[in-house]
Amino acid sequence: MSARPDEHLPARPVAWARLLLLIPxxxxxxxxxxxxxxxxxxxxxxxxxxxxxxxxxxxxxxAVVYRLEHRAGHGA
Amino acid sequence: MINWTALIVFVLLFGLVxxxxxxxAHWRRGDLTMLHxxxxxxxxxxxxxxxxxxxxxxxxxxxxxxxxxxxxxxGAIAFFAVPYTVMIYPILYIVFPRLWSVxxxxxxxxxxxxxxGRFGNRWLALAIACTGILATMxxxxxxxxxxxxxxxxMGIETGGLSGDLPLVIAFVILAxxxxxxxxxxxxxxxxxxxxLIYITVIAAIIVVPLHxxxxxxxxxxxPPAKLLLAAPPAGSLGSFSTYATxxxxxxxxxxxxxxxxxxxxxxxxxxxxxxxxxxxxxYSLMLGLLALVGFMAIAVGVxxxxxxxxxxKAYSNNFAVPALFLAIFPxxxxxxxxxxxxxxxxxxxxxxxxxxxxxxxxxxYREFINPACTNVQESQMAKIVSLVIKAGALVFIxxxxxxxxxxxxxxxxxxxxxxxxxxxxxxxxxxxNGWALLIGWASGFCLGTWMAASVNFAPVYPLHIFGxxxxxxxxxxxxxxxxVVAAVLSxxxxxxxxxxxxxxxxxxxxx
Numbered sequence: 001m002s003a004r005p006d007e008h009l010p011a012r013p014v015a016w017a018r019l020l021l022l023i024p025x026x027x028x029x030x031x032x033x034x035x036x037x038x039x040x041x042x043x044x045x046x047x048x049x050x051x052x053x054x055x056x057x058x059x060x061x062x063a064v065v066y067r068l069e070h071r072a073g074h075g076a
Numbered sequence: 077m078i079n080w081t082a083l084i085v086f087v088l089l090f091g092l093v094x095x096x097x098x099x100x101a102h103w104r105r106g107d108l109t110m111l112h113x114x115x116x117x118x119x120x121x122x123x124x125x126x127x128x129x130x131x132x133x134x135x136x137x138x139x140x141x142x143x144x145x146x147x148x149x150x151g152a153i154a155f156f157a158v159p160y161t162v163m164i165y166p167i168l169y170i171v172f173p174r175l176w177s178v179x180x181x182x183x184x185x186x187x188x189x190x191x192x193g194r195f196g197n198r199w200l201a202l203a204i205a206c207t208g209i210l211a212t213m214x215x216x217x218x219x220x221x222x223x224x225x226x227x228x229x230m231g232i233e234t235g236g237l238s239g240d241l242p243l244v245i246a247f248v249i250l251a252x253x254x255x256x257x258x259x260x261x262x263x264x265x266x267x268x269x270x271x272l273i274y275i276t277v278i279a280a281i282i283v284v285p286l287h288x289x290x291x292x293x294x295x296x297x298x299p300p301a302k303l304l305l306a307a308p309p310a311g312s313l314g315s316f317s318t319y320a321t322x323x324x325x326x327x328x329x330x331x332x333x334x335x336x337x338x339x340x341x342x343x344x345x346x347x348x349x350x351x352x353x354x355x356x357x358x359y360s361l362m363l364g365l366l367a368l369v370g371f372m373a374i375a376v377g378v379x380x381x382x383x384x385x386x387x388x389k390a391y392s393n394n395f396a397v398p399a400l401f402l403a404i405f406p407x408x409x410x411x412x413x414x415x416x417x418x419x420x421x422x423x424x425x426x427x428x429x430x431x432x433x434x435x436x437x438x439x440x441y442r443e444f445i446n447p448a449c450t451n452v453q454e455s456q457m458a459k460i461v462s463l464v465i466k467a468g469a470l471v472f473i474x475x476x477x478x479x480x481x482x483x484x485x486x487x488x489x490x491x492x493x494x495x496x497x498x499x500x501x502x503x504x505x506x507x508x509n510g511w512a513l514l515i516g517w518a519s520g521f522c523l524g525t526w527m528a529a530s531v532n533f534a535p536v537y538p539l540h541i542f543g544x545x546x547x548x549x550x551x552x553x554x555x556x557x558x559x560v561v562a563a564v565l566s567x568x569x570x571x572x573x574x575x576x577x578x579x580x581x582x583x584x585x586x587x
Contacts, residue, residue: 035316058163
């Protein structure tokens with residue numbers, strides 16, 4: 001059915017890696033920390049670039065966790 | 077006055093996606109008389125198609141109009157859409173591959189299917205199914221608002237019976253290709269739609285700041301009150317807890333909507349779901365940048381331009397984005413941008429109507445009305461229900477005031493989150509009792525609705541905790557009550573008579 005034979009193999013959950021996924025929650029729920037204008041980044045207030053940056057950082061964290069859980073020998 | 081160049085480009089692109097919608101029936105051919113083929117595309121979508129499908133599904137036309145409109149009107153508070161999209165993907169990564177696996181194993185098409193199998197309680201499953209349908213209906217109706225605004229912006233009179241005609245045509249097209257092609261149609265159209273949206277957003281975030289003289293100048297033009305969240309008054313967490321709970325509550329609710337579940341279950345493996353959790357944030361970035369388009373509209377000063385007075389009067393702040401595009405871009409590109417928004421309404425509207433049709437057919441029709449129905453009858457029923465739902469959404473938008481649709485959409489979020497204990501906690505533990513979950517659901521549902529009504533349908537309710545006022549997103553507050561009720565009653569009911577033997581799933585189904 002699927003082109004890749006490994007497609008249905010489960011990930012092997014790596015508990016400590018999954019804890020990394022909590023970091024974005026802390027980062028964006030701590031509102032008083034980032035509700036400020038300085039430091040600006042090319043004219044963009046901190047409030048805006050900080051949160052936009054976390055979109056990229058959280059995607060990167062998820063990608064790292066995915067890599068860790070699908071390494072060769074771990075069903076990948 | 078009709079903007080002919082924009083309208084011609086718009087109609088051409090709309091025609092293209094209509095054609096795609098019909099030929100999609102032949103794509104990765106399957107037996108469309110089976111519900112999982114029509115309603116889940118045969119569970120065959122790989123990483124890339126799933127990326128377009130879920131992206132097209134979650135980031136709707138209404139989002140593209142409403143988020144910048146709220147930035148334009150209310151400022152920084154509207155940016156909660158960004159932390160919200162930051163939090164949804166870790167949740168997607170951890171939780172939903174489990175749902176995919178168990179659904180694949182047992183042939184589940186909806187979340188209520190899973191709840192039925194897991195808890196063996198048809199009334200709990202009915203509550204989950206009805207909540208899903210109820211929460212999605214106003215959402216479909218709001219997609220129409222996106223189409224209405226861009227049609228109006230191109231100079232087409234959208235009031236009155238003749239003015240409703242373009243919208244009716246758009247929806248007849250949508251209904252026809254959803255009926256014939258099922259989920260394959262929005263999946264294929266989503267690819268075109270997203271390319272158009274990306275082109276539009278990238279153009280906006282490059283061209284408009286050039287026009288204004290850089291991002292610094294743009295932010296300098298924003299009134300200070302809109303630039304940051306207001307500092308909370310003494311004894312209150314004020315806008316801080318408003319912002320954080322709105323983001324968290326919306327993130328918890330998102331993947332409980334039937335259309336999100338349909339997108340997830342149509343993928344070809346749990347691994348595809350995980351890969352997409354890392355890849356979908358590309359859309360969030362676009363949404364975040366698009367939110368800034370609301371500020372661009374302030375900086376360009378569209379509100380004081382005489383040519384847009386009528387538009388703002390008709391569509392209020394929802395007109396901000398179309399007005400900005402009209403003010404900055406040549407007509408042909410306005411056509412592209414507006415087509416992107418309108419097609420961006422069709423994709424989620426199609427998926428939502430398919431998802432609600434799946435839910436009605438599986439969890440109400442087959443469970444309660446015609447248990448003996450054949451697979452062919454089942455998928456035929458779903459196709460017909462998808463038509464009824466779309467017709468309902470159309471009537472909704474013509475008959476019911478726009479403000480009411482907004483209230484219902486807000487309540488939809490409050491309602492859908494009440495399914496979290498049964499669906500998400502249910503994926504991890506069978507400690508909860510089916511009847512306890514049903515009573516928890518009812519408590520959260522009633523309390524949340526009451527809270528919303530008592531603050532005149534604002535999303536946030538001021539809780540008083542140990543002398544501090546904590547404005548909290550109603551969905552989140554009522555969810556806490558739901559979980560507590562379900563947990564306490566589970567202890568009691570399981571002691572009296574456990575319903576655990578009714579679970580048809582086993583631990584290995586979830587891996």
